[in-house]
Amino acid sequence: MSDKKEKFSAIKGMNDILPADAPLWELFENTAESVLKSYGYQKIVTPIIEETGLFARAIGAVTDIVEKEMYSFEDSMNGDQLTLRPEGTAGVVRAVVEHNMAYDGPKRLWYKGPMFRHERPQRGRYRQFFQFGAEAIGFAGPDIDAELIMLCRRLWDDLGLDNIRLELNSIGNAEERQRHRADLIAYFEANEAVLDAEAKRRLHANPLRILDTKNPAMQDMVNKAPQLLSYLGGESLAHFEGLKKILDANNVQYTVNPRLVRGLDYYNRTVFEWVTDELGAQGTVCAGGRYDPLIETFGGKPTPGIGFAMGIERLIELMKGQGEPAAPSQCDVYMVHQGEEAQMKAFILAERIRDAGLDVVLHCATPQGAGSFKSQMKKADGSGAAFAVIIGEDEVKNDVVAVKSLRGAEGAAQQASVAFDEAVDYIVDQVIGGGDCGPDCDEHHHHH
Numbered sequence: 001m002s003d004k005k006e007k008f009s010a011i012k013g014m015n016d017i018l019p020a021d022a023p024l025w026e027l028f029e030n031t032a033e034s035v036l037k038s039y040g041y042q043k044i045v046t047p048i049i050e051e052t053g054l055f056a057r058a059i060g061a062v063t064d065i066v067e068k069e070m071y072s073f074e075d076s077m078n079g080d081q082l083t084l085r086p087e088g089t090a091g092v093v094r095a096v097v098e099h100n101m102a103y104d105g106p107k108r109l110w111y112k113g114p115m116f117r118h119e120r121p122q123r124g125r126y127r128q129f130f131q132f133g134a135e136a137i138g139f140a141g142p143d144i145d146a147e148l149i150m151l152c153r154r155l156w157d158d159l160g161l162d163n164i165r166l167e168l169n170s171i172g173n174a175e176e177r178q179r180h181r182a183d184l185i186a187y188f189e190a191n192e193a194v195l196d197a198e199a200k201r202r203l204h205a206n207p208l209r210i211l212d213t214k215n216p217a218m219q220d221m222v223n224k225a226p227q228l229l230s231y232l233g234g235e236s237l238a239h240f241e242g243l244k245k246i247l248d249a250n251n252v253q254y255t256v257n258p259r260l261v262r263g264l265d266y267y268n269r270t271v272f273e274w275v276t277d278e279l280g281a282q283g284t285v286c287a288g289g290r291y292d293p294l295i296e297t298f299g300g301k302p303t304p305g306i307g308f309a310m311g312i313e314r315l316i317e318l319m320k321g322q323g324e325p326a327a328p329s330q331c332d333v334y335m336v337h338q339g340e341e342a343q344m345k346a347f348i349l350a351e352r353i354r355d356a357g358l359d360v361v362l363h364c365a366t367p368q369g370a371g372s373f374k375s376q377m378k379k380a381d382g383s384g385a386a387f388a389v390i391i392g393e394d395e396v397k398n399d400v401v402a403v404k405s406l407r408g409a410e411g412a413a414q415q416a417s418v419a420f421d422e423a424v425d426y427i428v429d430q431v432i433g434g435g436d437c438g439p440d441c442d443e444h445h446h447h448h
């Protein structure tokens with residue numbers, strides 16, 4: 001064995017979320033969860049690994065994801081074919097069918113978590129990324145489509161994001177797409193000279209997906225291709241009109257994008273994307289659509305469904321563009337102590353202060369030791385705590401603690417000596433009522 005220590009780094013395309021970014025993630029997740037709750041959506045958690053066949057079925061064989069992006073492997077213990085989930089709908093639909101969840105009526109569900117796709121890492125495109133998603137199972141009308149879209153709008157509003165626009169389309173049903181498909185293939189064949197290799201490969205397998213191409217050389221051609229919208233029958237059109245009517249009545253701005261598609265048999269009618277121009281090529285922050293035929297293909301009773309998934313990294317980047325929120329403090333109280341007896345008392349008092357609902361960091365030893373008072377006070381300052389509680393030999397002898405305000409006005413009396421047994425009440429009073437903000441201060445509302 002060599003003496004050289006091996007250094008590890010994260011898998012390419014998989015990111016660490018460090019404490020500096022964590023508050024922004026927390027802000028996003030808390031906001032999204034409370035918006036979903038305000039519409040009556042309930043949380044569901046499914047495993048990160050599922051049978052490979054589930055994704056092939058739910059996503060479709062001729063898709064980017066299933067063709068080339070899945071992390072699939074054989075479980076060496078038993079030979080099972082498994083895949084790290086590339087998206088959330090398949091697992092949720094599997095769970096809905098497996099637990100017969102829709103038996104007593106429709107369900108509004110949401111999920112969050114990491115997804116895995118073997119893509120070329122670049123800005124806004126990672127191999128592990130996080131999605132927040134919702135699925136509404138058992139609702140047939142355009143009303144739920146509108147609800148999901150308006151829920152997203154509320155989330156952008158609550159996050160202060162005003163640079164996301166809505167694109168909308170209807171892809172009808174399988175029969176309508178079949179008629180469109182024949183004309184589409186004929187049109188592409190007539191324009192074969194313009195097709196790139198991928199488009200040629202998809203020409204017969206999944207021609208709809210060619211409309212989605214990002215190849216600049218093909219844009220003009222696909223823009224003039226036959227539009228699926230003009231192949232829709234009465235019911236599909238009525239659904240689409242119904243959706244637009246609700247959106248219009250609620251002042252939801254959108255553009256109809258006839259090229260917005262899902263190249264998959266199980267998707268139907270409404271498709272939508274929320275897009276921004278501020279993230280370069282990866283501008284879609286949320287994609288959604290209806291999948292009425294899907295649940296039946298999983299052996300469930302015919303049950304309509306619609307959902308969306310948003311890419312959290314892309315939304316975090318948009319939030320960063322609006323300026324970082326102030327770094328939150330690590331704790332309310334930082335406990336400084338010197339000597340073994342003082343340390344014992346500090347432990348006891350820290351637990352009591354936490355019992356009272358405050359956040360406390362107790363100074364602990366590093367390889368350099370416990371540190372002087374002075375170096376401990378530096379740590380207390382750096383923690384962002386409102387107060388330092390100091391216990392030294394004198395305090396132990398007199399059964400008191402010193403409570404020092406770290407954020408009070410300069411020159412004000414900032415330190416008090418308080419009996420050990422009265423310290424918790426005193427500190428709670430100071431933190432809740434004191435400092436430079438009043439009793440309604442935002443910073444402390446989580447304590448009660």
Ligand code: ATP
Binds near residue numbers: 128129286
């Ligand atoms: P694209 O056309 O950009 O590849 P997609 O159709 O593969 O998108 P969906 O499967 O609809 O994307 O996923 C929903 C959302 O999840 C996307 O709109 C995006 O915000 C996010 N997302 C998808 N893939 C990635 C990725 N590799 N890294 C980061 N975010 C992603």
Ligand code: MG
Binds near residue numbers: 064
């Ligand atoms: Mg993709």
